[in-house]
Amino acid sequence: MIDMGLPSYIEGMTGDKSLSKAVNRGRLLNILREEGSVSRASLAKKSGLNKATVSSQISELIEMGIVKETGTGKSDLGRKPVMLEIAGDAGYALGISIISEFLYVTVMDLTQHIILENIVPVHDVSSEKIIKLILQIIANTTKKLPPSFYGLTGVGIAIPGIVDREGDKIVLSARFNWVNVLLRSRIEKKYKGILHIGNDATLAAIAERECFNRESQDLVCVLIDEGIGSGAYINGSAYYGYNGKFGEVGHMTILHEGPRCPCGNYGCWDLLGSEAALRRNLADAGNGKIPSQEEMLLLASERPLWSRPAFDQFVTYSAVGVVSLINAFGPSSVIINSDVLRASDEMYSNFKQAVEERTINRFPECKIKLSTLGKTAPSIGACIAVTEKFYHTLVIQ
Ligand SMILES: [Zn+2]
Numbered sequence: 001m002i003d004m005g006l007p008s009y010i011e012g013m014t015g016d017k018s019l020s021k022a023v024n025r026g027r028l029l030n031i032l033r034e035e036g037s038v039s040r041a042s043l044a045k046k047s048g049l050n051k052a053t054v055s056s057q058i059s060e061l062i063e064m065g066i067v068k069e070t071g072t073g074k075s076d077l078g079r080k081p082v083m084l085e086i087a088g089d090a091g092y093a094l095g096i097s098i099i100s101e102f103l104y105v106t107v108m109d110l111t112q113h114i115i116l117e118n119i120v121p122v123h124d125v126s127s128e129k130i131i132k133l134i135l136q137i138i139a140n141t142t143k144k145l146p147p148s149f150y151g152l153t154g155v156g157i158a159i160p161g162i163v164d165r166e167g168d169k170i171v172l173s174a175r176f177n178w179v180n181v182l183l184r185s186r187i188e189k190k191y192k193g194i195l196h197i198g199n200d201a202t203l204a205a206i207a208e209r210e211c212f213n214r215e216s217q218d219l220v221c222v223l224i225d226e227g228i229g230s231g232a233y234i235n236g237s238a239y240y241g242y243n244g245k246f247g248e249v250g251h252m253t254i255l256h257e258g259p260r261c262p263c264g265n266y267g268c269w270d271l272l273g274s275e276a277a278l279r280r281n282l283a284d285a286g287n288g289k290i291p292s293q294e295e296m297l298l299l300a301s302e303r304p305l306w307s308r309p310a311f312d313q314f315v316t317y318s319a320v321g322v323v324s325l326i327n328a329f330g331p332s333s334v335i336i337n338s339d340v341l342r343a344s345d346e347m348y349s350n351f352k353q354a355v356e357e358r359t360i361n362r363f364p365e366c367k368i369k370l371s372t373l374g375k376t377a378p379s380i381g382a383c384i385a386v387t388e389k390f391y392h393t394l395v396i397q
Pocket residue numbers: 250251261262263264265268270
């Protein structure tokens with residue numbers, strides 16, 4: 001379960017029956033989500049609630065379609081207990097992530113299993129066109145979903161840029177040249193369900209932690225694609241910075257006399273260590289043509305002699321930036337999400353070695369891992385964030 005902050009329903013409640021009911025229901029749902037399959041007696045034991053409370057809460061949750069009985073479990077003595085589970089297929093979350101020329105679409109059920117994935121090409125990254133496309137995807141996905149109790153529970157949207165803390169406004173997406181785009185109000189004109197809008201790297205960090213790194217209280221996730229962004233967990237909570245401004249690590253200075261960046265700074269990490277920079281360097285070293293994503297990844301796996309300086313530079317700048325993040329945050333885990341590093345074991349090994357050499361006294365406490373979620377990480381994180389909000393709404397019903 002991710003920490004989405006103190007739910008608003010708790011803030012408005014006093015110490016009356018409705019509060020204790022919501023707290024008890026939340027506790028039972030959390031145990032069911034953690035355990036997968038559990039009996040009423042075991043729920044009572046794990047929650048500390050009495051059997052009558054558990055029984056009446058579970059009856060309500062079954063009526064609400066969120067919990068189901070799944071047969072009998074084992075027992076050494078007496079009657080075999082009836083086992084309970086979250087009804088994963090009672091509803092679905094839709095996650096959409098905008099990454100350069102594509103929208104990555106993920107649909108997950110309520111137990112966080114992926115049931116649908118899609119990649120939609122984008123020819124125009126103007127906010128008008130993207131909003132239109134998002135609304136089309138919402139409508140099409142709603143039609144495609146199997147029949148269920150709740151249908152589409154909500155939509156999560158991951159944006160490469162600064163998103164305000166409430167997720168109402170895209171303050172700046174330098175990559176798409178978006179400034180102060182009121183995305184929420186535009187989407188809500190047509191879609192009335194739960195809507196979570198967040199920074200792509202923060203949502204990627206949420207996905208990495210929830211899927212593979214639940215033990216990490218302090219985690220940094222670095223997305224290296226067309227640009228570079230970072231999401232982080234500090235003391236077990238996703239970190240947003242003041243008004244959602246954390247994550248623009250692509251604009252850390254890597255070369256103080258480097259080229260001018262559209263952000264106003266010089267020698268930003270984005271300009272030197274991103275995939276966009278690598279593609280430019282490959283074009284300069286090769287036939288002058290910017291390689292496509294597929295061509296770049298093929299080159300990364302083969303690395304012909306002429307391309308090696310460009311890839312070596314990519315590895316060096318990636319490592320230099322990651323070292324600064326490790327030094328700044330002191331995380332226990334750093335997750336690197338890079339298709340290029342994933343394409344070559346040798347390059348990833350060189351990258352890891354460079355990071356470890358430069359931060360030698362911080363290992364082995366800090367683990368470096370290569371993401372296995374790849375470009376779907378932000379859309380998976382968007383689904384997880386939506387599902388979490390959906391569970392909050394169930395608790396107060
Ligand atoms: Zn910059």
